[in-house]
Amino acid sequence: xxxxxxxxxxxGRFAYEAAGDPGAIPLIFLHGIGGAARAWRxxxxxxxxxxxxxxxxxxxxxxxxxxxxxxxxxxxxxLQQFIEQLGVSRPILVGHSIGGMIVxxxxxQFPMRARAVVLAQTSPAFGKADGDWQRSxxxxxxxxxxxxxxxxxxxxxxxxxxxxxxxxxxxxxxARECMGxxxxxxxxxxxxxxxxxDQRSTLKDISVPTLLLSGSKDNNAPAPxxxxxxxxxxxxxxxxxxxxxxxxNLERRDAFDEALGRFLNSVAIKT
Numbered sequence: 187x188x189x190x191x192x193x194x195x196x197x198g199r200f201a202y203e204a205a206g207d208p209g210a211i212p213l214i215f216l217h218g219i220g221g222a223a224r225a226w227r228x229x230x231x232x233x234x235x236x237x238x239x240x241x242x243x244x245x246x247x248x249x250x251x252x253x254x255x256x257x258x259x260x261x262x263x264x265l266q267q268f269i270e271q272l273g274v275s276r277p278i279l280v281g282h283s284i285g286g287m288i289v290x291x292x293x294x295q296f297p298m299r300a301r302a303v304v305l306a307q308t309s310p311a312f313g314k315a316d317g318d319w320q321r322s323x324x325x326x327x328x329x330x331x332x333x334x335x336x337x338x339x340x341x342x343x344x345x346x347x348x349x350x351x352x353x354x355x356x357x358x359x360x361a362r363e364c365m366g367x368x369x370x371x372x373x374x375x376x377x378x379x380x381x382x383x384d385q386r387s388t389l390k391d392i393s394v395p396t397l398l399l400s401g402s403k404d405n406n407a408p409a410p411x412x413x414x415x416x417x418x419x420x421x422x423x424x425x426x427x428x429x430x431x432x433x434x435n436l437e438r439r440d441a442f443d444e445a446l447g448r449f450l451n452s453v454a455i456k457t
Contacts, residue, residue, distance in 0.1 A: 190230040190241070192223075194249055195271035201249030202242040202268075203227065205234030211301065212277040213237035213450070216265070216285030218432075219376045220344060220365040222248050227360075228439050229280075233450070237278070242268055244285075246372035256375040258284075258383050262291035269299075278453065280304040280446065283407065283432065284376060287312075290385040293392055302395040302453040304446060307407045307432055310415050311384040320381060327377050331370060341366035350403030350431035357436035389418040396422045397449040399442070401430030423449060 190203040203223045213233055215226040226241035233239045245264050246252035253260050265288055269277060278301050281289035286308025293300065312320060330340055341362045349358065396419050400412040409426050416424035425445045427434055435442040 190224075190227050190234070190239075192249075195268065197271055199251045200242055200245075200264075200268045200271060201247075202240055203230060204238065204240045205230040206236070206238045208238055210236065210238040211454070212272070212274040213239045214269070214277045214279050215239070215241040216279065216281040216288055217241070217244065217247075217364075218283030218285055219373060220341075220348075220361075220368055221282065221285075222364040222367065224248075225360060225364050225436060229435055229443065229446070232443050233446075236454075237450070238274070240272065240274075240277075244288075244372075244376075246369060246375065252372060252375075256379045258287055258291045258379055259295075261288045261379070262295055265289075265292050266296055266299075275299075276301040278302045278304070278450065280306060281308060282306045282435070283308050284380065287380075287383055287385070290388070290392075293394075294385065294388050297391065297393060300394050302397075302449075303392070304397045304399060304449065305412075305415075306399040306442075307401055307404050307412075307434060309407050309411065310386045310389055310418075312380040312382065324377055324381070328374060331374070337368050337370055337373060338366040345433070348406065348432040349437050350401055351429040353431070353433070353437035354439060357433070357439060361433055361436045386418070389415065390420065392419045392422075395449075395453050397446070398422055398424045399434065399445055400424070400426045401432060401434050401437075402426055402428050403431045406432045425449075 190205045223241040223243045230239045243250040286305040345361045398416045400409040416422040
């Protein structure tokens with residue numbers, strides 16, 4: 187089994203883990219707000235046998251330096267800088283949750299740079315910046331921190347809210363560990379970066395093979411919304427995982443890897 191190795195880019199800005207042949211097709215995993223590069227270790231082991239599988243720590247996470255000002259656009263720029271530091275070309279990008287939002291913004295800025303993309307349990311929009319739902323969502327996530335809770339103390343309840351039916355215990359342990367290790371400042375900045383995000387008008391311009399992967403029990407990125415999103419992307423494929431919540435790769439590793447593997451096989455045949 188290929189083992190992932192913690193690494194840092196030449197410029198010292200980005201930490202990441204990687205597995206597989208450095209000359210193989212690059213497959214880059216982007217985690218969510220409560221995640222980390224190590225949340226993808228099972229996928230690095232699985233797909234590192236065929237690809238150069240890479241998982242980055244977003245700016246402000248793990249060993250990656252924080253951004254001076256956090257926005258989805260700034261994170262997309264950081265992603266491109268990370269790719270350039272790696273020295274790879276035409277990667278396949280797998281973005282989960284906010285990672286999928288970053289991928290969508292990156293595709294607008296660098297439309298022909300990807301071989302294919304996977305938008306996993308994510309959304310093309312966070313609604314209006316002044317919307318009631320958006321304000322209540324942010325308040326629900328940040329309110330406990332305002333009242334003195336810590337990311338470590340909140341991690342068990344936050345993770346429990348995110349998952350679906352019968353999640354894998356080891357995956358949940360890793361999910362809680364990742365969530366509890368997120369710096370509070372980074373968590374707050376990423377939550378606020380969601381406000382006003384809206385790429386719905388650019389979905390029609392996505393010109394690379396695209397898989398939209400949802401969970402039927404995901405309340406953050408509901409499956410019906412993701413299914414509808416897929417209809418706006420040319421040649422998109424949509425897959426829904428039954429009984430799965432928002433943390434598919436940790437809840438049901440085998441189901442997630444099977445769906446991703448099928449898509450990667452179809453992409454490899456075409457490239």
